[in-house]
Every structure is written in C-alpha cells, then in structure tokens.
Amino acid sequence: MAVTAGGIGDSRRVEGLGLADTARHAWAALLLGWRVESNWADPVLFAIYTVIRPVSSMLLLTMMVAIVGGSADASSRTFVILGSALWAMLVSGLAGPAWSVLEDRERYRTLKYLYTSGATLLVLLVGRGGSRLLIGAMGSLVAILVAVALLGLRIDPAAVDWPLLLAAMLLGLPPVLALGIGLAAVCLQTRQESWNYPDAFSGAMFLVSGVVFPLAVLPRPLEALGLLNPVTWWVAGVRRAIIPGGPSSIGGAGSLWTAVTGTDAPGPAVILGALFLTGAVTTLVATALFRGSERRARDQGLLDRTTGS
Amino acid sequence: MSAPHSREPAAGGTPRAMTPAERRRAPDPRAAADWTARQTAETNLRALVGRAYPRVRGMFREPSWLFFEIFLPFLGTSAYVLVYRALRAPEAYVGFVVLGGALSAFWLNVVWSMAGQLYWEKSQGNLELYFAAPMSLMSVLLGMAAGGLAMSSTRAVAVLAISALVYAVPFHVAQWWLVAAVFALTLTALYGLGMMLASLFLLWGREAWHLTNVMVEPVYFVSGLNFPVGRLGAVGIAAIATIPFAVGLDAMRQLAFPGSGLLTGTPTPEAEALILVAMTVLFSVAAHWSMGVIERMARSRGSLSIRWQ
Numbered sequence: 001m002a003v004t005a006g007g008i009g010d011s012r013r014v015e016g017l018g019l020a021d022t023a024r025h026a027w028a029a030l031l032l033g034w035r036v037e038s039n040w041a042d043p044v045l046f047a048i049y050t051v052i053r054p055v056s057s058m059l060l061l062t063m064m065v066a067i068v069g070g071s072a073d074a075s076s077r078t079f080v081i082l083g084s085a086l087w088a089m090l091v092s093g094l095a096g097p098a099w100s101v102l103e104d105r106e107r108y109r110t111l112k113y114l115y116t117s118g119a120t121l122l123v124l125l126v127g128r129g130g131s132r133l134l135i136g137a138m139g140s141l142v143a144i145l146v147a148v149a150l151l152g153l154r155i156d157p158a159a160v161d162w163p164l165l166l167a168a169m170l171l172g173l174p175p176v177l178a179l180g181i182g183l184a185a186v187c188l189q190t191r192q193e194s195w196n197y198p199d200a201f202s203g204a205m206f207l208v209s210g211v212v213f214p215l216a217v218l219p220r221p222l223e224a225l226g227l228l229n230p231v232t233w234w235v236a237g238v239r240r241a242i243i244p245g246g247p248s249s250i251g252g253a254g255s256l257w258t259a260v261t262g263t264d265a266p267g268p269a270v271i272l273g274a275l276f277l278t279g280a281v282t283t284l285v286a287t288a289l290f291r292g293s294e295r296r297a298r299d300q301g302l303l304d305r306t307t308g309s
Numbered sequence: 310m311s312a313p314h315s316r317e318p319a320a321g322g323t324p325r326a327m328t329p330a331e332r333r334r335a336p337d338p339r340a341a342a343d344w345t346a347r348q349t350a351e352t353n354l355r356a357l358v359g360r361a362y363p364r365v366r367g368m369f370r371e372p373s374w375l376f377f378e379i380f381l382p383f384l385g386t387s388a389y390v391l392v393y394r395a396l397r398a399p400e401a402y403v404g405f406v407v408l409g410g411a412l413s414a415f416w417l418n419v420v421w422s423m424a425g426q427l428y429w430e431k432s433q434g435n436l437e438l439y440f441a442a443p444m445s446l447m448s449v450l451l452g453m454a455a456g457g458l459a460m461s462s463t464r465a466v467a468v469l470a471i472s473a474l475v476y477a478v479p480f481h482v483a484q485w486w487l488v489a490a491v492f493a494l495t496l497t498a499l500y501g502l503g504m505m506l507a508s509l510f511l512l513w514g515r516e517a518w519h520l521t522n523v524m525v526e527p528v529y530f531v532s533g534l535n536f537p538v539g540r541l542g543a544v545g546i547a548a549i550a551t552i553p554f555a556v557g558l559d560a561m562r563q564l565a566f567p568g569s570g571l572l573t574g575t576p577t578p579e580a581e582a583l584i585l586v587a588m589t590v591l592f593s594v595a596a597h598w599s600m601g602v603i604e605r606m607a608r609s610r611g612s613l614s615i616r617w618q
Contacts (some may be wrong), residue, residue, distance in 0.1 A: 027339075030323070041436060041519070049522075049523055052523050052527055053522065053523060053525070053526045053527070056527040056529065056530040057526045057530075059530050060526070060529055060530045060534060060535065061392065063530070063534050063536055063540065064389070064393065064396075064402075064535055065396060066400075067398075067399040067536050067540055068396045068397075076395075076396060080392070090513070092531065106433075107429075107432050117597075129487070146340070146359075166362075186373065189373075190371060190373050191370075191371055193423035194373075194377070194422055195375045195415065196378065196421060197373075199525075200377045200381035200382055200385065201377070201381060203381060203382060203384065203385025204380075204381040204384035204388075205387040206384075206385060206386055206428065207384045207385070207388040207391070212388070212392050213388075213391050213392050213394075213395035213396075214395065217394060217395045218389050218391065244547075254390055298595065306433065307327055309421055
C-alpha cells in the first residue's frame, strides 16, 4: 500500500510530535482549561470571581502600609501596591498545572485518558496552566486599574517603557509556567491534600521575589536565592517598565547587588538578561523534574490513583 | 460458647468485636431496625472516629505534607513580617502577623477540608454511602472536623513556635484561662461554620469549588489577617459580628499583646468570647438543620448524592 504524507500508514501521524501538532495540542488544552475555569458561572459572576482575590490581596497589603502611616512614604506604597497586583498572575501560573493534575486525576478522573491521547502530558499541562495564567493576568490588570482609581497609584501611560514591559512579559511568563509544571510534578506523586501546595509554595516565593519589599531586607543567603529566582527579575522588569525611576527591589543601600556590582540598581538590559538566564535554567530543571515524575507516576500507577481524607 | 460481645470467625483466628447492629438480637428486621439510644450513640461515635482516622493517619503517610504545610507557610508568614520590617513598623505588628499566620491554618482547613468536603465526597462517590449508612451525617461532619483539627493544629503550632522564636515575638499573656477559652471557642465556631457550609456548598454544586477559592484572600482582608481589624472601621465590626476567624483573631491578639495600644475599635476579649459562643450555637444548629434538609433531598430526589448530578 502506498504511504502518503499525512495519510494512513504515515508514522508521523502516530508520533504526532511535530511542532504544529504540539501547538495544536497546547491550544486545545488552553481552550479546554478556559472553558473548565469559566463556564460554571455567568460572565458577570465570573468577572467578580476573577478579580476578587487579587484585589483583596492588594487591599490587605495596602492596609498594612496605610496603618504604618508616616514611616511609609509614597514610593513604598506604590512599590507594594504594584507588586501585590502582579502577584495574582504569578499565583495563577504556579497553581494552574498542579491543580490541573489534581482535578483531572482525582475529581474528573480523566488524567489516564488524557495521558493516552496523542498529546503529551507536559503540553496538556502547559495549555491548562496557560489558561489559568490568562485568568490571573486579567485579575492583575483589574487590580492595577482599581489601584489607579481608588488607591492613588499613579501610572503615566506616556512614561511606561512599553518595549521593556513586552520583553519582560515574553521572557517572564514561560518560567512562571515552568515553576507551575515543577509543582505539577510534585503533585503527580502526592495525594489529594496537595490542593494547598501551590498556595504554600507561592507564599514562600513571596519571600524571595522582591514583590512587596526589597531583597536587601532579607538575610544574605536568602537574598542570593532571590537573585537566582526568575520571578524576582520578572517583577523587577515589569515594575521598572510601569514606574520608571521607582525604587528597585534588587539593588539599593545594603543590598547584595550593590555590594557586588557597585551599581545602585540593575538596568533594563541586565534585568532582561538575568531574566532570560534564570528563566532558561528554571525551565530546563522543571522540565527534567516533570519528565522524571511522569515516568515514576506511569511505573507506579499513580496516573489513575484517587485518594481521600 | 462465644462471649456475648464478640463473634467467632468462620475458621480460626481471633474473635472480632460485635457491631451494635449484631449485638441486639431481634425477632424480625423491623425490630432490629429499632435501635436503642446506646446503639445509636455507639454507631455515631464509630462513624466519627472512622471519618477522623484517614485525616490523622494520612498526615503520617504523606511526608511532603511537613514541607508544604509547615515549612512553606512559615516562609509565607515571614514575608509579611518582613513587609512590616521594611516599612520600619513597630515590633508589635510582627506579633500580629505571626498570630494571624498561625490561626490562618484553621481557616484554610475549614474552607478546603470542611466547606468543600461533602461536594468532594460526592465527586468521589462516597456521599451515597454516607446517606445509606445507619448513622447521623453530623457524626461524619464532626469526624471531618476532628481530623482536620489535628492536621491544622500541627501547622498552627509549628508556625507559631518557629516564627515566635525566629522573630522574637514578645507575648504578654496575663489571662491564660481566657486565652484557652477564646481559642477553644474560636475553633468550635470555625468548625461549626465549616459544617454548615459543607451542606450549602453541596447544594450549590460546581460553584462550591470556586467559592472555596474566594473565601481565602477576601476573608483574610476583612478579618485583618496581618493588621488590627478595628482599623477597618465598619467593615471590621461587620467581620467581627459574622466571621469567627475575625473575632477569634482579634480576641487572641488583645489577650496576647495587651499593652500594645494598637488594638482599638473592637469589643473586649470577654465580649468577643460571648460572640464566639453565640456563633458556635448558631452555626451548629444551622449545620444540623441544613444537613437534615440535604438528607431529605438526597432521599426524595435521589440525585443529590450522585456523581456529576
């Protein structure tokens, strides 16, 4: 029988791992994730749900700054508000793949079927995580708008460094998803109780990312760990792009950065370079971790395990 | 002849204890179904212990729990401590954050492992078994609460102890008996609320899953997780009147940091203890009533307890 390209008997159809197939699978997973996340409520309720968490987090931190009063100046307030608004996106990106594993395995019990589909589990989880990241991005955007409208956050669109913002987003979001994939690798091995793990992990990341306070506040080993964290550079890049000239979360008096480099704060090029490097390493490590976890889950029969407590 | 409270196995082995149903010999099924108060109480107690068992036992079967539920939440609490340190806030605020971080373990447990649990059991197919079993569903809810309490107490004690040591939090407790009473009342009110929400969330179906998500950060904000709730004015007072986490946290702060002068605008700890008593009674009665409604609906409609309905 003659074998035609793309026809019956073409081994490439069975493998299905070409770039186009991978993109198609990721897109399908993203759409699936969006529908799962959004079709449980009418659009208005869904919009409220999407923004209520990031806005509440932001208000919590804003209240902390407001209570301290005189000792916190306007720049500290801006620093905290912007960082906490951005955090919603990060939490969604971290939690997305891990929750997809738990939902599909324990709640919908479809993980084993998804696993045997043509798409790889990694691509499916990137797609599902991507949809949650999108929802988180919507929450962050609305939180920033609320901060501008109600909390006195001043953003001058003409002063925003749009190319830096775009570059920071493009370079920063893949490592955020990669961290989520790393958490998904952990959740493949653990039980239903792992629902809290992404929140716990993001809480810990909050400490070493310079989101709401400069890294210089941390002890030196933790500060060094923060500098190896791609989220630190992503937040620094976005913050610098939106509020050029604002306080840096990385450099400044007493910081490790200033002690080592002698500069007050890293410039845009350095931020993007560091983001690319730390992001690439994080993505590679997370992918390797996931591959190992996936292999073990398949060997140990964890893909269709359900637990309860 | 076998002992009156044991039954010999079919082929050798040790005799096993008779169940309450076996213990009372009856001439016909109708008479057998007519249980004494003791039989009912024993069965409910066994159900309570049986439901608490997997939660307590599960703690020892998932070692990753220690890292994700104790170490990482400590880091998350540390992040908020450092926010205040970066803002050069008075040291008393560090104590507020540490106490809030410890008590939040119970709120998270109520939200994730109580409020959403019956819906989760339904998804897993266990709920039908609960309705069919000859026991009160309240004993299942109490078992869930008891097991959850063991899990979250471990986290709360660890976060409190480690944070208090690392950040040298100065507790000045003068009324230990009142602290113990307020703590116990906070837990009973919290888990009473959890039992009530478990029934409601079951009725709301898929939305319940998302409701658990929005009950974290918004409640943290209005309850003053990291700052004195009295600073929220009318919103804080409303939280104290309705949310056990808010009133319990404020009372504990007033008792642990009596001379700080920062906790104003809220009732005295004694008055807040009375509010907690009222909440405990209200939520427990409401939980009992709503569980009765749910049980009747499950039996009459036949679909409430079935997966995907």
